Amino acid sequence: DWPMYNRGYDGTRFSPLAQITAANVATLAPLCTYSLGVKANLQSGIVAVDGTLYFTTAVATYAIDATTCALRWKHGYDYAPKPPFDPNKVNRGLAYLAGPDRARLFRGANDGRVMALDPATGEELWSAGAGDPSTGETFPAAPIAWNGLVFMGNAGGDNFAVKGRMMAFDATTGGRVWSFDLLPENGAAARTWPQGTERFPKVGGASWTSYALDTATGVVYTPTGNAAPDFIAEVRPGRNLYTYSVVALDAREGTLRTFYQLLDHDYHDWDIAAAPSLVRTRAGQNLVVAAGKDGHVYGTDRASGRRIYATPVSTIENVDAPLTGMGARFCPGVNGGVEWNGPSYSPHTNLLYVRFIDWCTRLSTVL
Numbered sequence: 001d002w003p004m005y006n007r008g009y010d011g012t013r014f015s016p017l018a019q020i021t022a023a024n025v026a027t028l029a030p031l032c033t034y035s036l037g038v039k040a041n042l043q044s045g046i047v048a049v050d051g052t053l054y055f056t057t058a059v060a061t062y063a064i065d066a067t068t069c070a071l072r073w074k075h076g077y078d079y080a081p082k083p084p085f086d087p088n089k090v091n092r093g094l095a096y097l098a099g100p101d102r103a104r105l106f107r108g109a110n111d112g113r114v115m116a117l118d119p120a121t122g123e124e125l126w127s128a129g130a131g132d133p134s135t136g137e138t139f140p141a142a143p144i145a146w147n148g149l150v151f152m153g154n155a156g157g158d159n160f161a162v163k164g165r166m167m168a169f170d171a172t173t174g175g176r177v178w179s180f181d182l183l184p185e186n187g188a189a190a191r192t193w194p195q196g197t198e199r200f201p202k203v204g205g206a207s208w209t210s211y212a213l214d215t216a217t218g219v220v221y222t223p224t225g226n227a228a229p230d231f232i233a234e235v236r237p238g239r240n241l242y243t244y245s246v247v248a249l250d251a252r253e254g255t256l257r258t259f260y261q262l263l264d265h266d267y268h269d270w271d272i273a274a275a276p277s278l279v280r281t282r283a284g285q286n287l288v289v290a291a292g293k294d295g296h297v298y299g300t301d302r303a304s305g306r307r308i309y310a311t312p313v314s315t316i317e318n319v320d321a322p323l324t325g326m327g328a329r330f331c332p333g334v335n336g337g338v339e340w341n342g343p344s345y346s347p348h349t350n351l352l353y354v355r356f357i358d359w360c361t362r363l364s365t366v367l
Contacts (some may be wrong), residue, residue: 002048003097004210005142006342010278011221014342036062043340045093045142045210047105047118056091056107058140061117073122091210092340093142095150097171102251104171106150107137107184108139110132114152114169126173129198130154131330132178135161142210143219145171148183149251151213153302155184157206157225158269164205166222168254182207182224182242192235204228205243209340210275212253220251223290225271229321231365233267240265245275245289246300260300262310266322268361269334270294274342276301282350289345289352292318296354297354307347313338314356323365333345333361 006013017283021029036042044055051066062071094107096119104125107119112133116125130152131137136159143152150169156162164182169175182205184190196202204227212221223239224247227240244263250367262272270293277289279299288310291297295314300307317331336359343354 001050002046004047004073004144005045005093005095006212006275006277009144009146009213009215011210011275011342012277012279013342014052014346015135022070031067031277031343034062034064034069034071036060041090043090043140047094047096048141049096049103052104052119054094054096056093057092058089058110059120060255061094061105061165063119063122075117075122076122077111077115079111079112082111088134090142091142093147095143097145097150101172101228106143106145106152106171108143110138110140110154112137114139114143114150114174116150116171116174120296126174126276128169128176129366130169130317131165135159137162138208138328140353141208142325144211144213146213146215146251147218148172149177149253151211151220153207153211153222155206155208157204157208158228158230160201160228162206162228162252163203164207166207166220166249166254167318168251180249180256182222182247184241189241194236194238195265200229201231202236204240209342211274212276212278214278218251219248219257219275221288222247222249223266223272223274223276225273226266226269230269231267231363232301233265233323244270244272244292244294246272246288249290258305260298261307262289262290262292262296262298264292265292266317268294273340274338276341277345279345279352289343291343291354291356293332293334293337293339295337296355297318297338297342297343297352312353315358317360325362325364325366327364329360329362331360332357333359335359336361 040057247262
């Protein structure tokens, strides 16, 4: 079974399956296919449980037979109110949680909701308000579910009214248990931002893919995106916490345990787009591994917060050049670096495997 976006809570994306080998991979052939019958941006991770494959589009959830690809059920929802800022119209998948009373599937909806579905029938069990789509908040991330809770953050941090939040919902009822502001409103972290103005409010720091969770300590690890406005660095000097970070929260209480900021001041529309990985290396190191659109893979000691490595994987070029009205070209660009699929760690080889995109951007800014 593969009950969540990254298969396991640790986010290492490692599959122990050994049926496919170098000797037989060339003989693989399609067993069956399923056509959605509609045009859709399909970015969903597959959840596999008891012979059924579950996946999503922005407005529908599908369950198909894993052997025959026959449709078992389809659930759709009305995309209303339609968010004004949802250019990609995507959803990245579901989480599955068994019992104790019944199994449930969980997903986000870009009209501002989180919902639970019956895995056997697709019946909607509850639907909970999570945010305001009129401001550009959407919920495309694949949630994770653990210990009776569902964890979900909001996307839309490029929009001028959206601040990132991480939330927990009761898995049985959909009631909101806690909410944590990923853009702090008080304390030392809040002072890493200038005072927001009507033209340049303090916004950003959203999360839009998925999460990791340490089941031994009960800590959920949330990747965050860029500060906004994306490219106009001079209007928001400072570290802009907790943007471009992995934020570690107490899963039961929603309180801050620690955070790992990987870039002090991003102004290239970079994000930590993928869920972090909680890696225990062969030598016994406990690391938080995160890769981002800045084209690096970062390994941080989980206990001390000490940076162990920051390894470039894609082309890094002209990233310190100011973005002005004259224009500048930088690599990786806004669609480059390590995107939302993220790295994978194999305990067999003690290696990280990372996909990346060499895609540069040229742009100019005008205040």
